[in-house]
Amino acid sequence: MQKSQEELISELSTVMERFSAQSDALELAYKALEMQAEQLKKMQEEVNQSRVLSALGEMAATVAHEIRNPLGGIGGYASLLARGIPPEDPKRKYVDKIIGGISSLNKIVGNLLAYTRKTNLQKQSTDLISWAETILAHAEIEIEKEKKKVSIERSFPAEPLNAEIDGERLQQVMLNLLINGIQAIEVEGKIFVSIRSNENFAEITVADTGKGIEQENLKNIFTPFFTTKEQGTGLGLAIVKKIVDLHEGEISVESVFGKGTKFCIRVPV
Numbered sequence: 001m002q003k004s005q006e007e008l009i010s011e012l013s014t015v016m017e018r019f020s021a022q023s024d025a026l027e028l029a030y031k032a033l034e035m036q037a038e039q040l041k042k043m044q045e046e047v048n049q050s051r052v053l054s055a056l057g058e059m060a061a062t063v064a065h066e067i068r069n070p071l072g073g074i075g076g077y078a079s080l081l082a083r084g085i086p087p088e089d090p091k092r093k094y095v096d097k098i099i100g101g102i103s104s105l106n107k108i109v110g111n112l113l114a115y116t117r118k119t120n121l122q123k124q125s126t127d128l129i130s131w132a133e134t135i136l137a138h139a140e141i142e143i144e145k146e147k148k149k150v151s152i153e154r155s156f157p158a159e160p161l162n163a164e165i166d167g168e169r170l171q172q173v174m175l176n177l178l179i180n181g182i183q184a185i186e187v188e189g190k191i192f193v194s195i196r197s198n199e200n201f202a203e204i205t206v207a208d209t210g211k212g213i214e215q216e217n218l219k220n221i222f223t224p225f226f227t228t229k230e231q232g233t234g235l236g237l238a239i240v241k242k243i244v245d246l247h248e249g250e251i252s253v254e255s256v257f258g259k260g261t262k263f264c265i266r267v268p269v
């Protein structure tokens with residue numbers, strides 16, 4: 001039986017509808033594929049970028065390592081030279097400037113090495129209280145060097161508190177936090193250090209009554225090379241973060257601009 005013209009038209013329009021639905025689906029699939037291709041391209045770029053960064057990091061570490069020895073030699077000779085020149089001699093000023101410059105370079109090289117060094121932690125059972133006291137003695141020397149009136153207040157448990165940590169690497173963490181605190185205090189202020197622990201983690205806080213961190217800077221402080229200081233490398237807190245991460249710990253910061261800053265570290269025990 002022959003189909004009527006109307007039936008043919010209706011069938012044709014059904015086919016057309018199906019075709020158009022399929023072509024919509026195809027277009028959607030094509031768009032999704034395009035997006036995925038874009039994402040893949042981005043990921044590829046990120047992988048390339050991180051390869052470049054890691055090669056650069058290795059190069060920085062090698063250069064820093066190579067610079068360290070001659071720098072030590074130059075520093076030694078400059079100190080010998082200074083010893084032979086009396087303080088009132090105008091030449092002494094220049095030698096002192098050389099020594100100051102070398103000490104800045106040493107800090108940059110040391111920080112670059114500390115940041116780029118591939119490290120495995122050497123964990124040992126450590127009494128956090130005596131460990132902290134040794135570090136605070138270093139901080140007192142720093143306070144004297146900076147000629148500031150900074151008092152350190154402790155909140156430590158009375159009993160020894162043992163934790164499995166890499167004491168040497170975590171000492172770098174504490175020192176960086178303490179030195180930042182001292183530097184944030186203009187002339188006079190306080191630094192509070194507390195240590196406590198429970199069955200899961202040990203918690204160390206370092207708080208200062210210094211100038212605080214501007215809100216817009218807070219998100220950048222752990223980024224390598226971010227600094228607001230003329231003589232800063234901006235690597236201090238990046239090193240801190242790296243070492244805390246290696247301990248599978250956490251670090252948090254609270255700061256009120258003009259009032260002070262508090263860093264809190266938790267490491268699992």
Ligand SMILES: Nc1ncnc2c1ncn2[C@@H]1O[C@H](COP(=O)(O)OP(=O)(O)OP(=O)(O)O)[C@@H](O)[C@H]1O
Nearest residue numbers: 180181184212221227228229232233234236237261
């Ligand atoms: N306790 C603090 N009080 C106020 N600002 C701080 C404090 N700690 C860190 N900052 C801010 O974070 C920035 C980054 O600190 P970080 O220790 O990484 O580098 P830096 O101190 O500038 O340089 P370096 O550590 O090489 O001396 C500082 O320049 C400062 O702006």
Ligand SMILES: [Mg+2]
Nearest residue numbers: 176180236237
């Ligand atoms: Mg610092």
